Amino acid sequence: xxxxxxxxxxxxxxxxxxxxxxxxxxxxxxxxxxxxxxxxxxxxxxxxxxxxxxxxxxxxxxxxxxxxxxxxxxxxxxxxxxxxxxxxxxxxxxxxxxxxxxxxxxxxxxxxxxxxxxxxxxxxxxxxxxxxxxxxxxxxxxxxxxxxxxxxxxxxxxxxxxxxxxxxxxxxxxxxxxxxxxxxxxxxxxxxxxxx
Numbered sequence: 001x002x003x004x005x006x007x008x009x010x011x012x013x014x015x016x017x018x019x020x021x022x023x024x025x026x027x028x029x030x031x032x033x034x035x036x037x038x039x040x041x042x043x044x045x046x047x048x049x050x051x052x053x054x055x056x057x058x059x060x061x062x063x064x065x066x067x068x069x070x071x072x073x074x075x076x077x078x079x080x081x082x083x084x085x086x087x088x089x090x091x092x093x094x095x096x097x098x099x100x101x102x103x104x105x106x107x108x109x110x111x112x113x114x115x116x117x118x119x120x121x122x123x124x125x126x127x128x129x130x131x132x133x134x135x136x137x138x139x140x141x142x143x144x145x146x147x148x149x150x151x152x153x154x155x156x157x158x159x160x161x162x163x164x165x166x167x168x169x170x171x172x173x174x175x176x177x178x179x180x181x182x183x184x185x186x187x188x189x190x191x192x193x194x195x196x
Contacts, residue, residue, distance in 0.1 A: 047100055047107065050074060057093075060112055064134040069118050074111075081148065083140035084110040086117035102143050112136035154189035163189060 048056070053074045061069045073092035077085075080096040083106060087094070093114045100107050113136045120127040123138065131138055150164030156174035163172075169189060177187035 047076070047095075047097065047104065050076065053095065053111070056108065056111060057115070060108070060115060060134075064112070065115070069115060072118065081146045084114045086114045086121075088121060099140065099143075099146060102145060103141055106137075106141065109135075109137050110140070113138075113140075149195065151195050152191060153193040153195075155192050156187055157190055158187045162192075 057072075057074060061067055070091070072086075073090065075092065075094055076097050077094040078097045080094060081098055083096050083099045083103075085094045085096075086092070093111070095107065095110060095114075100110070112134055113131070116127055116130045116134075116136060119130065128138065130136075148166055150166055152165045152168055154163040154165060154169065154172070155161065156163075156177055158177045159174060161174060161176055163169075163174075171183060172189050173184040174187040174189060175181075178184040
């Protein structure tokens with residue numbers, strides 16, 4: 001089964017085939033899948049080792065993708081607050097430790113989600129159809145401990161609605177007061193506070 005990798009529409013709508021030669025990293029032999037990791041084997045505390053993540057990756061690859069996905073590097077990240085990420089540049093999947101300490105039973109779901117990103121980097125139609133077929137979630141769960149506090153606080157000069165944002169906004173107007181959903185300089189948001 002030949003999968004196609006699609007780039008996010010923001011970058012390019014071009015679809016490219018996977019070149020499996022690019023992903024050769026010295027893993028010539030798949031491990032014995034009879035020793036595949038399951039929840040009973042590793043429990044939920046502590047999280048499975050990175051070696052066990054590779055076994056789980058191979059199990060999911062064979063079960064849902066007929067073994068067609070290329071080898072990728074899988075690591076834990078103690079910095080990220082989200083469940084996981086796939087980076088095509090480094091050909092790697094990162095699994096968020098903070099997220100999975102709160103939701104340990106979501107680890108397999110996160111890995112499935114990131115594996116789909118090897119085929120489709122967006123969350124478009126192809127991604128959604130594969131996610132539905134293999135039972136992967138489209139979004140991770142939210143939790144107060146996984147939300148960064150707003151760095152910037154803005155207010156509308158007309159209605160006073162407060163907007164908390166993590167990134168600085170240069171040209172933004174109030175969604176309530178702006179006409180037609182477009183930028184309106186009359187209700188440009190004012191910066192009230194910047195947190196360090």
